[in-house]
Amino acid sequence: MKRTLISALVLLLAGWCNADAKCEDGSRLWLRLDTTNAVKAITGVKGTAMTELQTYWKGGPVTLKRQKGIANDGYTIKSQGKKTVIAAATDAGLLYGAYHLLRLQQTGQQTALLDISERPFFDLRILNHWDNPNGTCERGFAGKSIFLNPDPKRMKMYARANASIGINGTVLNNVNAKPEALSDESLKKAKGIADQLRPYGIRVYLSINFASPIRLGGLPTADPLNADVVNWWKKKVNDIYRLIPDFGGFLVKANSEGEPGPQDFGRSHADGANMLAGVLKPHNGVVMWRAFVYNPQSSDRANQAYEEFMPLDGQFADNVIIQVKNGPVDFQPREPYSPLFTAMKKTPMMVEFQITQEYLGAANHLVYLAPMWEEFFSFVKPAGLKAMAGVANIGDDTNWCGHHFAQSNWYAFGRQAWNPALTSEQIADEWLRQTFTGEELVRPMKQVMMDSREACVNYMMPLGLHHIFAGGHHYGPEPWYKPAGVRADWTPPYYHKADSIGLGFDRTVNGSANVKQYPDELCNIYNNINSCPENLLTWFHHVPWDFRMKSGRTFWDELCHKYDDGVKQTRRFLATWDAMKPYVDCKRFKEVQHKLRIQARDAEWWRDACLLYFQTFSKRPIPQDMDHPVHNLDEMMKFRIPITMYENPECGYTK
């Protein structure tokens, strides 16, 4: 009998789980609606809203009513006796109303005596897919592009998921766009996708390569003021609208990180954007023109977008929206908001968030991003913005996002775009109730979600640190990364500036003067090391190692403790999840546990790498009242994960 112990054990390992809970693979996302006993008594306007309710609604009769005067794609839901009436001016409004009702059902809320009136805060709530023609996704950690060979079932699920949270636009391809994105073949494919998404109120957009007239059209130039170029674009846009009559418009990354743009022809961003806007205008299309530029002429990358775009304020056409990343550098675990948001007064703007976790542990770390976006909106009032874009974390993995909890970021993006006044905690609550089953899990895992972003900041880059990632794939720490020939602002030492005095980038008026890009009141706060929020301290200051923090600790000791706090937080997340075992189906329990274990190990790797590296400058001991590094700096410095920027690492440090 003992000889079969190993095989028995394998069975045990496979079998030891919550036998009562049917295993789930996450493919249904938060739409785990069940079709049994659905009520068919749905009357009124036919369409997707009616189909969804007929399939999933288990309450009393529902009437779908067309009603003018409800703005945008808003809706009302009102109980009339046993009947529920959903009213909206548009099909999309009715669909959103239907999903609202289903959400109430799924989260176990009251569905009687309803008197609901909703309308979306932003008109445009749009995903940006960074999907390439070969099917890879830049910073995609959940497999290949879902648009490579669009599977109708998956496309329908994608459409339903987006519509259920109010997303109404999607950019199908990478901002680093190939000219072929506008080829006849590509447009035919885009038409196919658009046709599948249209019933769910989702319009399709494309990223374009500014040099397309040359590289696709064979013209000698792509100068936006050249008549042939303009004509080429007009013809191309006409072609697009013939195929996709409700095509949304273009997303453009120009003169940024090597992509072509109007500056290549002596023209400004405004010249380029306005030309395209003019071509799209007759079709009601828009141009989303990205402000993610950093021309390395200025000494501080954080200054550069402002320097390049501020002179153009007021020069953009009214169907151009300047799309600005939330922070001035690049989707870091914590950045101050990009000062363009408060500086550009005469230009329509939208914010670009990154749902995919390029810098926050890829699909291995549980990091709920809604608190980060909420933090952004505490500085930048939503009313000042036209739209909200999110770089998608979606791929062809069975569970769509690689990490089951990464689905919550897709969900939260949609919900915040619908209503930025929703708190991240409310959103976490409703996501958990829909994605899992049972009350027991909600409170503890909501706490984990709410703590997770700050934990990530702690174990990756606390106190204002930024961009100290591994080169290339951006997974794991490489604060020492500085190979010859790589531009300085792609290397961590450019940002942390560690030396024997201290740590951090002096962006005060005596430094790069980045603080001056902020409104006076904030400028004054950020400029003074004693008033600067500690969570942005090394962002704005070169902080002496012995600077006294509010905790009473020196800066060095505080830095050490923040890293160790992050490690301890990830361990707590893991323990909390382990206790959820009785309440979660077997498959998802194990997959999330596996990821949380990676995260706990990665947090320790981050702590050890960063503290041991910075210690070579600080020359101060690691405090006694915390765990000390268990890895060796020389070994960590030799370690590389052999992946590209299109893959999710299997795990982190393996020494």
Place this chain on the structure above:
Amino acid sequence: MKRTLISALVLLLAGWCNADAKCEDGSRLWLRLDTTNAVKAITGVKGTAMTELQTYWKGGPVTLKRQKGIANDGYTIKSQGKKTVIAAATDAGLLYGAYHLLRLQQTGQQTALLDISERPFFDLRILNHWDNPNGTCERGFAGKSIFLNPDPKRMKMYARANASIGINGTVLNNVNAKPEALSDESLKKAKGIADQLRPYGIRVYLSINFASPIRLGGLPTADPLNADVVNWWKKKVNDIYRLIPDFGGFLVKANSEGEPGPQDFGRSHADGANMLAGVLKPHNGVVMWRAFVYNPQSSDRANQAYEEFMPLDGQFADNVIIQVKNGPVDFQPREPYSPLFTAMKKTPMMVEFQITQEYLGAANHLVYLAPMWEEFFSFVKPAGLKAMAGVANIGDDTNWCGHHFAQSNWYAFGRQAWNPALTSEQIADEWLRQTFTGEELVRPMKQVMMDSREACVNYMMPLGLHHIFAGGHHYGPEPWYKPAGVRADWTPPYYHKADSIGLGFDRTVNGSANVKQYPDELCNIYNNINSCPENLLTWFHHVPWDFRMKSGRTFWDELCHKYDDGVKQTRRFLATWDAMKPYVDCKRFKEVQHKLRIQARDAEWWRDACLLYFQTFSKRPIPQDMDHPVHNLDEMMKFRIPITMYENPECGYTK
């Protein structure tokens, strides 16, 4: 300037250390005596004692005096005005007195008004080298055998180190002895070593292969009662004594783990041992006959040595010493004492400790073993024993033992063999003061040393668990190890017997009845699960998972906490050592830090592997108030360290 950052960093990494402290390599062990300003005024008996004092003593004049009536190799040290007189009956006694005086100097103690009288508790204080003819050392974690190509400088240091702690014998070769150990060539080599050790009072011994008359002598048998065999041994022993007139005798592993022995010829251990004893007797040689036998006829390996040797009690010649390992199984982190020690009343016995850390983390873990040996002596009174043997942890590594702190185990073995009443704490104190410099290190690192053995028990096998090591090299956890074809008592499940009821080996009167081998009083205590010491609970009982422990916790929860306590203890050791940086030379600081980091990671590996594996039986959750496993059982089960039993692993688990 930034481009040279990496190279600058390498310099920093190399250079950041205690610049005031000269780097040391550990080669001087605890004899870091300095030769400057040595006092040459040493008078009296010439010899090694005088040379050592002339070279290293910095105090007043010393006289070395021959004095009859001081037993064995004892000595007195008395101050007479400014002069110190060391008196002894033998050269060795004078040498021990000289080292005592030098130890007082080195540890900063009083060297005036001395009135010291010392004598060794055991006459024989002997190292067992498990060195093979090809230079490998079985369970040797510090390189190759120092006897392969004996370097005169190293031999002198080896002799001095041993003499300084009172060791007076050494077995040059592995108990798994080749017949060639007695070849002319081998004996010539042994003579060379004996000649180098003799001035330091150290006699040489050899392990022999019981089948040597056949395999070396060409006889048809090795039957100990055969006259040709006896004659062969007589001739061989005469040859040895011609070369090495003070040769000590033989160490014999017979009928154990495949080695030949008298039972192969229908004779008993007593027949075999007594024959050799008779041959050695005229030369004053001894036979150390090992009781490490476990014939798998009985259902409990822990019973077998007793079963085989007890019937022979009283039958052994007076120059035979039965050498018994401290525990009944095999050098585990914790075992009860071997019941043979209290059961055999009419047989001279000696204890065999293992200084090399076969089962305690090899040369990677800081585990100070003296508390374990002290624990043994709290059960087995030293007065009942004739001698003390220790399996050496010595190799040709620069620092002799692989881990700088492993030197303390060699040191402690000698000191305890000299005086088993010395506490492990006293020994740690004097070792630290000699091996390092400065008072600041003593208190914290003494605490680490004193806690280290219990920490190792905690993270490896708490609460009486034993032998759940990786097969072969015995480094790391493999509680699941049970390949087909391997004898059951070499596999962990034989020992832990985990099942859905509980964990542990039932050795009560209702089980294997091993408890009956102990004196009645202990038998009663061990036999009852409620009185059995918890630190031996699963050694003697199959403990139900929900058994209530003294802490109030269930057994499963307590097991989890013990493992996690072990992890936390290793982290504390690391932090404590990190704080020693200002007080330790650079090289040894880094080398010990490197090892402590491995140990902390290994402790976590042990915790995760054991708890996750046992959890497949217990089906109980890991308590919330501790860190949860961060590794995955299936991955750990696939992992193997590709080393033999002759190597120190570079590190542990690397996933």
